[in-house]
Amino acid sequence: MKIKLVTADQMKEIDRYSIEEIGIPGIVLMERAALEVKKVAEDYLSDLKKSKVIVLVGTGNNGGDGLAVARMLQEAGYNVEVFIVGEKVKVTDDAKVNLNILEKLKIEVKEIVMVEELLDLKTRLDSSDLIIDALLGTGIKGKLRGIYPEVISIVNKSNLPVISIDIPSGVEADTGRVEDIAIQAKETITFALPKLGTILYPGAEYVGKLKIVDIGIPHQVIKQQNIDISLITDKLINDLLPTREKDSHKGTYGRLLLVAGSTGMTGAATLSAQASLKIGAGLVTVAIPKSLNSILENKLTEAMTYPLSETEFGTLAIAALEEIEKLIDNRDVLAIGPGLTARDEIDYIVTSLLKKTDKTLVIDADGLNVINNLEILKEREGSTILTPHPGEMSRLVNKSIKYIKKNSIKIAKEFSQEYGVVLLLKGARTIIATPKGNIYINPTGNSGMATGGSGDVLTGLIAGLLAQKNVDVRAATIIATYLHGLAGDLAVEDLTEYSLLPSNLIDYLPQALKVVTSDK
Ligand SMILES: NC(=O)C1=CN([C@@H]2O[C@H](COP(=O)(O)OP(=O)(O)OC[C@H]3O[C@@H](n4cnc5c(N)ncnc54)[C@H](O)[C@@H]3O)[C@@H](O)[C@H]2O)[C@H](O)CC1
Numbered sequence: 232m233k234i235k236l237v238t239a240d241q242m243k244e245i246d247r248y249s250i251e252e253i254g255i256p257g258i259v260l261m262e263r264a265a266l267e268v269k270k271v272a273e274d275y276l277s278d279l280k281k282s283k284v285i286v287l288v289g290t291g292n293n294g295g296d297g298l299a300v301a302r303m304l305q306e307a308g309y310n311v312e313v314f315i316v317g318e319k320v321k322v323t324d325d326a327k328v329n330l331n332i333l334e335k336l337k338i339e340v341k342e343i344v345m346v347e348e349l350l351d352l353k354t355r356l357d358s359s360d361l362i363i364d365a366l367l368g369t370g371i372k373g374k375l376r377g378i379y380p381e382v383i384s385i386v387n388k389s390n391l392p393v394i395s396i397d398i399p400s401g402v403e404a405d406t407g408r409v410e411d412i413a414i415q416a417k418e419t420i421t422f423a424l425p426k427l428g429t430i431l432y433p434g435a436e437y438v439g440k441l442k443i444v445d446i447g448i449p450h451q452v453i454k455q456q457n458i459d460i461s462l463i464t465d466k467l468i469n470d471l472l473p474t475r476e477k478d479s480h481k482g483t484y485g486r487l488l489l490v491a492g493s494t495g496m497t498g499a500a501t502l503s504a505q506a507s508l509k510i511g512a513g514l515v516t517v518a519i520p521k522s523l524n525s526i527l528e529n530k531l532t533e534a535m536t537y538p539l540s541e542t543e544f545g546t547l548a549i550a551a552l553e554e555i556e557k558l559i560d561n562r563d564v565l566a567i568g569p570g571l572t573a574r575d576e577i578d579y580i581v582t583s584l585l586k587k588t589d590k591t592l593v594i595d596a597d598g599l600n601v602i603n604n605l606e607i608l609k610e611r612e613g614s615t616i617l618t619p620h621p622g623e624m625s626r627l628v629n630k631s632i633k634y635i636k637k638n639s640i641k642i643a644k645e646f647s648q649e650y651g652v653v654l655l656l657k658g659a660r661t662i663i664a665t666p667k668g669n670i671y672i673n674p675t676g677n678s679g680m681a682t683g684g685s686g687d688v689l690t691g692l693i694a695g696l697l698a699q700k701n702v703d704v705r706a707a708t709i710i711a712t713y714l715h716g717l718a719g720d721l722a723v724e725d726l727t728e729y730s731l732l733p734s735n736l737i738d739y740l741p742q743a744l745k746v747v748t749s750d751k
């Protein structure tokens with residue numbers, strides 16, 4: 232099961248279509264949204280009589296949701312105070328309906344338009360138990376205007392639990408960017424589908440617990456939007472994981488050739504090989520410069536090794552190409568890159584293999600750093616997976632790392648479709664793009680994994696899955712990425728982010744597999 236991720240415009244179109252074409256009144260959506268928020272708010276409010284809630288609203292429909300929540304909490308007997316940041320006259324359509332209802336019920340909505348009025352808000356917060364953030368939702372545009380920065384700063388300094396409606400105010404819905412300041416929420420209740428800005432960093436850091444609630448938007452309305460970005464979930468992995476047939480043998484789980492390593496870089500080859508075995512590949516052969524072969528024989532037990540022709544530097548020589556071509560004849564997958572050391576010979580070997588073999592190819596690390604002619608990717612018969620980090624991507628597309636980090640989805644999607652490859656662009660949120668134009672965002676992983684070797688493990692996981700029957704390139708990349716990060720998250724719980732080693736990712740893989748197969 233995939234969870235679709237939307238931009239503000241896509242969400243607006245879904246709302247519009249539901250309201251104008253299907254005929255579900257906006258006020259009904261708003262009421263259902265408010266009801267969901269009210270239910271969560273009650274979990275934070277213990278004693279009915281004393282509990283005091285401050286509801287902060289803006290002048291748009293996010294504010295409208297908040298006004299309805301204020302009414303519901305008041306009706307439930309809580310002590311509610313409502314502040315609107317901006318002038319009431321600016322409030323329109325559905326939000327206006329709720330503003331009028333509060334006025335009819337004599338529930339005061341205090342305007343805050345001047346900085347001087349912030350002091351009153353601050354004192355009010357000091358004696359409260361919960362804040363509802365209904366200031367800004369998907370309608371936020373650009374830098375915070377007026378006294379919003381001050382209001383948000385007072386809220387964050389109050390140290391009170393904050394429930395944000397739809398998205399923490401100040402977070403940009405499409406990118407997760409925070410221009411200057413944003414509400415630090417304890418929990419964010421988002422409607423129908425998560426906005427991209429609540430998953431991407433830094434926005435994801437402001438969300439707290441994310442709760443996606445249904446407010447009655449018809450599924451067919453969502454479906455027809457052709458949303459192409461999905462969040463990877465346990466459920467999706469569970470659906471994609473290959474089942475281990477009872478009457479199977481090692482051939483069922485495929486034969487993988489891993490071309491890796493150079494003097495001083497035998498660790499990369501070792502990590503990739505071990506990871507590919509741990510994820511269940513049948514037969515793994517590590518082809519490595521011949522002087523390092525005995526080292527690999529020592530370090531690896533289950534994997535076979537093959538000594539390749541080498542240069543005086545202990546890196547692959549041109550002659551290794553022919554040896555590799557012979558080896559891949561009876562293999563299903565070739566992974567090339569970890570620890571190779573970028574040199575002209577490697578450029579020649581990788582380029583030749585891209586041209587000559589139609590086997591599924593995983594290219595990582597120094598295998599990527601030598602690709603100069605991207606056009607050969609287009610002509611390939613076989614499937615290709617590239618797994619660059621932003622630095623390697625920067626070289627591939629000749630854009631700065633900063634630009635790549637800011638436009639990771641756009642860049643991954645364009646590259647994948649242009650060159651017909653599955654592109655895994657590593658980052659705080661790793662993005663996977665497929666040639667069909669689909670994007671998958673991975674939510675697992677942590678900063679403890681940003682160490683040399685972590686990528687070698689990921690390459691091994693991808694290749695190890697690819698070798699197995701009925702695992703296609705899209706599934707293998709998605710499963711490997713999610714499990715790689717999940718193993719890292721599980722390992723950090725025991726080891727802390729400081730002392731997390733790439734080899735721990737391999738140790739914790741079985742636990743990660745148990746998590747995602749728990750109900751299989
Ligand atoms: N998804 C659904 O089915 C539903 C969503 N609802 C809620 O509606 C908001 C979106 O409402 P919208 O009126 O489009 O925008 P906002 O309320 O988020 O904000 C617009 C509001 O804020 C002012 N503003 C915009 N940018 C800034 C800025 N940088 N600084 C200061 N002020 C800013 C602008 O002037 C407007 O007044 C969505 O998030 C949901 O919460 C429906 O209510 C329920 C169905």
Ligand SMILES: [K+]
Nearest residue numbers: 367396398400
């Ligand atoms: K909000």
